[in-house]
Amino acid sequence: MDYIKITGGKPLCGSICVQGSKNAVLPSLAAAILNKGTTVLHNCPNLSDVKVTLEILKFLGCKIKRENDTVTVDASVITNNYIPNELMNKMRSSIIFMGAIIARAGEASMSFPGGCELGPRPIDLHLKALKTLGVEIEESHGYINCRLKKMQNKSVHLDFPSVGATENIMLFASLSNGKTTICNAAREPEIEDLQNFLNDMGAKISGAGSSNIEIEGVESFHDCEHTVISDRIAAATYLCGTAVSGGETELENVCPEHFCAVTSALAECGAKIKTGEDKIYIKAPEVINKIDIIRTMPYPGFPTDAQSVMMSVLAYANGTSIIKENIFEQRFKTAGELAKMGADISVDGKVAVIKGVKSLTGASVYACDLRSGAALVVASLAANGESRVYNTHFIDRGYQSLAEDFKNLGADIERIYQ
Numbered sequence: 450m451d452y453i454k455i456t457g458g459k460p461l462c463g464s465i466c467v468q469g470s471k472n473a474v475l476p477s478l479a480a481a482i483l484n485k486g487t488t489v490l491h492n493c494p495n496l497s498d499v500k501v502t503l504e505i506l507k508f509l510g511c512k513i514k515r516e517n518d519t520v521t522v523d524a525s526v527i528t529n530n531y532i533p534n535e536l537m538n539k540m541r542s543s544i545i546f547m548g549a550i551i552a553r554a555g556e557a558s559m560s561f562p563g564g565c566e567l568g569p570r571p572i573d574l575h576l577k578a579l580k581t582l583g584v585e586i587e588e589s590h591g592y593i594n595c596r597l598k599k600m601q602n603k604s605v606h607l608d609f610p611s612v613g614a615t616e617n618i619m620l621f622a623s624l625s626n627g628k629t630t631i632c633n634a635a636r637e638p639e640i641e642d643l644q645n646f647l648n649d650m651g652a653k654i655s656g657a658g659s660s661n662i663e664i665e666g667v668e669s670f671h672d673c674e675h676t677v678i679s680d681r682i683a684a685a686t687y688l689c690g691t692a693v694s695g696g697e698t699e700l701e702n703v704c705p706e707h708f709c710a711v712t713s714a715l716a717e718c719g720a721k722i723k724t725g726e727d728k729i730y731i732k733a734p735e736v737i738n739k740i741d742i743i744r745t746m747p748y749p750g751f752p753t754d755a756q757s758v759m760m761s762v763l764a765y766a767n768g769t770s771i772i773k774e775n776i777f778e779q780r781f782k783t784a785g786e787l788a789k790m791g792a793d794i795s796v797d798g799k800v801a802v803i804k805g806v807k808s809l810t811g812a813s814v815y816a817c818d819l820r821s822g823a824a825l826v827v828a829s830l831a832a833n834g835e836s837r838v839y840n841t842h843f844i845d846r847g848y849q850s851l852a853e854d855f856k857n858l859g860a861d862i863e864r865i866y867q
């Protein structure tokens with residue numbers, strides 16, 4: 450089994466360029482099927498989730514070309530409007546194809562999406578919104594069959610600002626002859642990037658980044674090129690790695706305003722942070738201060754995706770910190786693995802109490818999901834002795850070169866292929 454081997458104790462230093470955003474590139478690739486032509490996306494990270502998305506696009510009939518971080522999707526001809534379970538269950542984001550395929554083909558059929566196990570991840574909000582907009586939906590033998598009856602001009606209210614549901618509605622409604630308003634839309638930067646990309650293709654969407662998004666449907670799209678935004682969670686991971694290691698690093702190709710919640714938490718821990726337009730510098734604190742409480746929230750609150758790497762930082766703090774996880778029910782599995790390294794963390798439902806310890810000890814640990822893998826690597830960077838982080842396939846979903854990046858910053862780290 451592959452693993453990442455880390456011998457802790459080396460302060461990180463130097464600078465690295467942060468990859469393109471997983472959560473921005475996935476919906477944008479799905480959106481490419483809305484254009485009966487060629488779409489070029491730059492800054493596409495090389496991730497296993499991106500590979501699955503490209504497989505889905507090929508299955509639908511698209512021609513794909515990848516040159517370094519540029520992906521070209523030719524969706525002139527679509528030959529399928531369904532996605533088999535083998536592709537759907539490989540990741541959560543496969544559900545974003547639903548809105549896009551219905552918009553392009555009038556009907557779509559697919560099974561439920563898969564992905565990391567973070568507790569229940571229903572898709573009721575996606576389905577309810579599409580029904581409101583005139584899509585007939587029935588479930589049969591594990592497949593969801595959707596057919597557009599008549600596009601309704603409607604306002605859709607989301608009971609929770611779901612990122613995926615907001616994206617699905619945007620994709621569906623942008624290629625139609627109606628006007629749609631999304632109320633209580635997700636405000637994540639990836640939603641704004643999707644709006645910018647769709648508008649580059651000829652859509653008429655406004656309001657992304659706020660809770661109300663207005664979509665004026667258009668009849669067709671045109672070819673375009675778009676550069677995907679930088680990955681704010683990867684950036685948060687490198688910042689947390691630097692904070693525990695005691696070093697100082699600079700990240701390039703970032704948008705610091707997208708992860709203010711993380712940088713203010715790290716500043717509260719005592720890290721020195723300086724931001725430029727597309728750069729961020731961090732100097733680790735000599736002693737990591739505890740944080741009374743961090744609550745994960747939809748953007749611009751503290752991102753659930755950065756919760757695990759932050760837990761690794763607080764495991765080394767000079768007191769007791771609390772994390773309240775409000776988005777996913779089972780996102781504290783990392784705590785059990787950190788305990789193998791000597792961390793003192795107790796979990797009760799949505800709350801984790803982290804009693805900081807002076808040092809952790811290297812151990813063999815298992816990533817339980819994507820960010821858990823990143824968190825275990827971060828914790829290992831400062832642990833005494835050697836750690837082995839297994840289940841690297843989770844890490845590959847969201848980081849194109851986690852071990853290599855930390856190595857370039859001076860860590861004693863290596864990916865072992867077996």
Ligand SMILES: CC(=O)N[C@H]1[C@@H](OP(=O)(O)OP(=O)(O)OC[C@H]2O[C@@H](n3ccc(=O)[nH]c3=O)[C@H](O)[C@@H]2O)O[C@H](CO)[C@@H](O)[C@@H]1O
Binds near residue numbers: 609611635778
């Ligand atoms: C590919 C991608 O962009 N993934 C991100 C996206 O996931 P994803 O789009 O799946 O996350 P959502 O914002 O939809 O989910 C947030 C919460 O809403 C619940 N919910 C969601 C939809 C629904 O129909 N019903 C329902 O109850 C979920 O179970 C969860 O508790 O946003 C999450 C929250 O910021 C991030 O952690 C993921 O990294």
Ligand SMILES: C=C(OP(=O)(O)O)C(=O)O
Binds near residue numbers: 754
């Ligand atoms: C939960 C995540 O992603 P996904 O929604 O793709 O599972 C994540 O990026 O941490």
